[in-house]
Amino acid sequence: MREITTNVSRRRFITGTAMAGALTALGLAGCAPKASGADELPQTGFTQDMNWDEECEVLVVGSGYAGLAAAIEAKTAGADVKIIEKTNRVGGNSAFAAGDMAVYGSKVQEREGITDSIDAFVNDMLVAGLYLNDEEKCRLIAEKSNETWEWSVEMGATWDQDENGEPYLYPYGGHSIMRTICQGAGGGSNVTGPLSERLSEMGVTVETERMLVELVQNGEGRVIGAIVRDGAMDNDVESGTAVAIHATKAVVLATGGFGRDLEFRMAQDPRLDETVDCTNQEGATAEALKASIKAGAMAVHTDWIQLLPFMSPDEQGYGVAAFYTDGQASYAPTLSKATGKRIVNELTDRKRYADAILETGEPCIQITCAKALYGNGLQDAIDAGITKEFASVEEAAAFYEMPVDAVVEEIKRYNSFVASKVDEDFEKPIPDDAQPIDEAPYYGVRLWPKVHHCMGGVKTDLDCRVLDMDLTPIPGLFAAGEAAGGVHGACRLGSCATTDCLVNGRIAGQMAAAETAEA
Structure with missing residues (x-):
């Protein structure tokens, strides 16, 4: 040249x-x-x-x-x-x-x-x-x-x-x-x-x-x-x-x-x-x-x-996580691995959501069940190995090394918000068609932010x-x-x-x- x-x-x-x-x-x-x-x-x-x-x-x-x-x-x-x-x-x-x-x-x-x-x-x-x-x-x-x-x-x-x-x-x-x-x-x-x-x-x-x-x-x-x-x-x-x-x-x-x-x-x-x-x-x-x-x-x-925020550390790049986890944000809680408690309004903007996860210092866990599930990305997430199926909330919490009793109580509290359509902790809008997370099978996935x-x-x-x-x-x-x-x-x-x-x-x-x- x-x-x-x-x-x-x-x-x-x-x-x-x-x-x-x-x-x-x-x-x-x-x-x-x-x-x-x-x-x-x-x-x-x-x-x-x-x-x-x-x-x-x-x-x-x-x-x-x-x-x-x-x-x-x-x-x-x-x-x-x-x-x-x-x-x-x-x-x-x-x-x-x-x-x-x-x-x-x-x-x-x-x-x-x-x-x-x-x-x-x-x-x-x-x-x-x-x-x-x-x-x-x-x-x-x-x-x-x-x-x-x-x-x-x-x-x-x-x-x-x-x-x-x-x-x-x-x-x-x-x-x-x-x-x-x-x-x-x-x-x-x-x-x-x-x-x-x-x-x-x-x-x-x-x-x-x-x-x-x-x-x-x-x-x-x-x-x-x-x-x-x-x-x-x-x-x-x-x-x-x-x-x-x-x-x-x-x-x-x-x-x-x-x-x-x-x-x-x-x-x-x-x-x-x-x-x-x-x-x-x-x-x-x-x-x-x-x-x-x-x-x-x-x-x-x-x-x-x-x-x-709603990405999985268990796959590389964009992967398939977001097609599953993003849809669940309206319907499922995101829990701290250390405390078993919710950390954020899951429908807040991406910065606040990502910052909340990062502040915990480790991947957080999203838990839902088949009845409360939203969207069609579950099978792809399971096939990719990022989402696991469990017989109970207790089994899911134990698998992710979370405090079992705290997770069980937090899911119950979240279900009460689903029933009342009022999130007393983070003021997340609860969809009219939201269902309680209370029926097996249950599903869990780890969340950790990625540059987007x-x-x-x-x-x-x-x-x-x-x-x-x-x-x-x-x-x-x-x-x-x-x-x-x-x-x-x-x-x-x-x-x-x-x-x-x-x-x-x-x-x-x-x-x-x-x-x-x-x-």
């Missing part, structure tokens, strides 16, 4: 110098390559001539919810679109997600007679995010949630159906009102698959094993392309062949989070070392975020990393334009989904990621296509 030009104006040189301390702290000292321009100071290590290997108008990086939505919208707007994916499969993390979607004002809420509001949706996100969220972004997500869900259906996405063949709502922790539309078997792939097929019908194929490693800017700081590694493997930025792609209108970052990037995430939160597992696919690493920061982007909330979602990323405005350290948009650079930080505050409210990615992915694609092409 030829060397790349990098000449930078005096103003951007001074700005970059001022940022050096912050970038060094993140291990990101340096600058993005700059194409030649007028009145510039040379940057060492690059030649004067920029030669491109490929060209498009809009380059979309990442093929999850946000990237596919962006590519479809940009193509619909008439732009020449190229979409690349660092792994060898389409869909990114989204294809492996549970895929449920928080939607305000849907026909499903209307059918169920549920009254909701934008303000309630936004407030639920703010409470979960400890009020660190970008409130305007939250409001935008809520306002556009239903039209975006309807759009996904138009694009061919499928959602789980009840016995009447209708989509239905699912109770999610942290939501004060039922608004989450349930995804079925296949999870997020029920969305990413149809979206990628639609994109292919439009003449755009996702180009896999192409990893973005650097953004290219001209002398005025506009992003005009990217350096990618063609045939990249194992998240290695030196693998494959370097290719320079000219994006005459814009680059859209839909590169997800960095949950699998052990070194980078430990720099943000040292507690999240190799002993803490991660639910993400292997490509969830930080090279695109690093490239963005080197190009002048402001990074926000990178040390807020969400842990998914990175709240941090590049700062963006309501048009998904990436902002620099002066909160000024970087021309030609957009971001959406988990790659954008600050949206969810300290902790993302469950089922809002799908909404965020699709809403902002569409906006990013529309805005990128509307950019004036580079002269």
